[in-house]
Amino acid sequence: MEIDPGIAAGNTAWVLVSAALVLLMTPGLAFFYGGMVRVKNVLTMLMQNYVTIAIVSVIWVLCAYSLAFGTDAFGGLVGDLRFAGFQHMVNEIVPGYTGDFAQTIPPMAFAAFQLMFAIITPALFTGAIADRMKFSGFVALIVVWSLLVYAPVAHWVFSPEGWLFAHGALDFAGGTVVHANAGAAALALVIVLGRRKGWPKESMRPHSLPFVLLGAALLWFGWFGFNAGSALGANQLAAYAFVNTNTATAAALLGWIITEKIRDGHPTTLGAASGAIAGLVAITPAAGFVSPLGAIAIGVVAGVVCCLATALKFKLGFDDSLDVVAVHLFGGVVGALLIGFFGSTIVNSLGADGLFYGGGLALLGKQATAVLAVVSYSFVATLIIGKVIDLVIGLRVPEQVEAEGLDVNLHAETAYDMGAVHAGSAPGQSQDGVGTSVPARKVDA
Numbered sequence: 001m002e003i004d005p006g007i008a009a010g011n012t013a014w015v016l017v018s019a020a021l022v023l024l025m026t027p028g029l030a031f032f033y034g035g036m037v038r039v040k041n042v043l044t045m046l047m048q049n050y051v052t053i054a055i056v057s058v059i060w061v062l063c064a065y066s067l068a069f070g071t072d073a074f075g076g077l078v079g080d081l082r083f084a085g086f087q088h089m090v091n092e093i094v095p096g097y098t099g100d101f102a103q104t105i106p107p108m109a110f111a112a113f114q115l116m117f118a119i120i121t122p123a124l125f126t127g128a129i130a131d132r133m134k135f136s137g138f139v140a141l142i143v144v145w146s147l148l149v150y151a152p153v154a155h156w157v158f159s160p161e162g163w164l165f166a167h168g169a170l171d172f173a174g175g176t177v178v179h180a181n182a183g184a185a186a187l188a189l190v191i192v193l194g195r196r197k198g199w200p201k202e203s204m205r206p207h208s209l210p211f212v213l214l215g216a217a218l219l220w221f222g223w224f225g226f227n228a229g230s231a232l233g234a235n236q237l238a239a240y241a242f243v244n245t246n247t248a249t250a251a252a253l254l255g256w257i258i259t260e261k262i263r264d265g266h267p268t269t270l271g272a273a274s275g276a277i278a279g280l281v282a283i284t285p286a287a288g289f290v291s292p293l294g295a296i297a298i299g300v301v302a303g304v305v306c307c308l309a310t311a312l313k314f315k316l317g318f319d320d321s322l323d324v325v326a327v328h329l330f331g332g333v334v335g336a337l338l339i340g341f342f343g344s345t346i347v348n349s350l351g352a353d354g355l356f357y358g359g360g361l362a363l364l365g366k367q368a369t370a371v372l373a374v375v376s377y378s379f380v381a382t383l384i385i386g387k388v389i390d391l392v393i394g395l396r397v398p399e400q401v402e403a404e405g406l407d408v409n410l411h412a413e414t415a416y417d418m419g420a421v422h423a424g425s426a427p428g429q430s431q432d433g434v435g436t437s438v439p440a441r442k443v444d445a
Helices: 009-036 039-069 107-127 135-158 163-167 175-193 209-231 236-264 269-283 292-309 312-316 324-342 362-392 399-404 406-410
Strands: none
Touching: 009 039, 009 107, 009 209, 009 269, 039 107, 039 135, 039 406, 107 135, 107 175, 107 209, 107 324, 135 163, 135 175, 135 362, 163 362, 175 269, 175 324, 175 362, 209 236, 209 269, 236 269, 236 292, 269 292, 269 324, 292 324, 312 324, 324 362, 399 406
């Protein structure tokens, strides 16, 4: 198909700016997670997120974009390889985006925007596997997972030729494709890896709450591109998504810290940051389908549910280091399902009315189908991928490396020279027993 000549410069500019905003979210995520790990592992967390940008950027051009948005090749499950290497991107529209869904931006701009979603999705589960994964195993995981899990799921939900899109499931910016997908993968990976040494008996407190808040702020900022950019135009729908994003985030932050106050007797800065992220996650699938009042409701529910969900890992015994399952799996599922209640065609004529707007239970059923399909596939596929990689090259670092810290052992670096600062530490050592003078151990990274 030839490209529609009606390309709008303003829309193109907005989508490209939004793509840049979404890219900033991954370094923001690195700081958010980096602040929550112990000082001996902070560089490893940053490294995992930055290398994800590099790996997925190359894979996306080579073939992942084509698998996600190419012409459907197998019953709505995956695209073909016509756009591998970004070939034919100049002369053809994105398959399926015709009629009411016709784009007014160049396909290359759309591909660049969608790349940033493909990057941050596997980056999200780095928080669950913190403190114990080998770097080589991580690299292999990102490559395989991006091709076998992310690309097909993106085709199902985001491509008009995907089976869940055709089924009528709504996901404005990635509640299922990004967050529920990453959350389910995180749960599978922590099962494969097992618990951190000493968890849950030993204290593993965040080493820098200011880093956490800085990262959360960068994520909040970049998320306007994530959600409002998904309107694919500088228009009223983008404005709705922008307002809904901020509103739900604020409501979730309040919902989380109120829950903390009732449960624990005090609200925390970590809770405020986590609540904001929970709201951002939950409003992502709904940002372009609900009113601001619906956004408040979604935010409050997400803040409360995700806060309470953090206790599940202790009750069920899975070591999700930084609560990726509680925030992203539960938040993504909550947001996707609540579209079934708060969806309104007044906001978006291409959406559908939920239960509270006269649409009955039909939309809720479609949302539930999408959630069940994505979560089940992601969990099972990731479990298999993780097991295979673990058998072939190994996923977990040796126990001694884990105890000493991943930064100095895997990357021959430390984040801070803490030896002179902490009284009582041995010369050249930080409070975690790792200092800049410690030689790098020769291990299989």
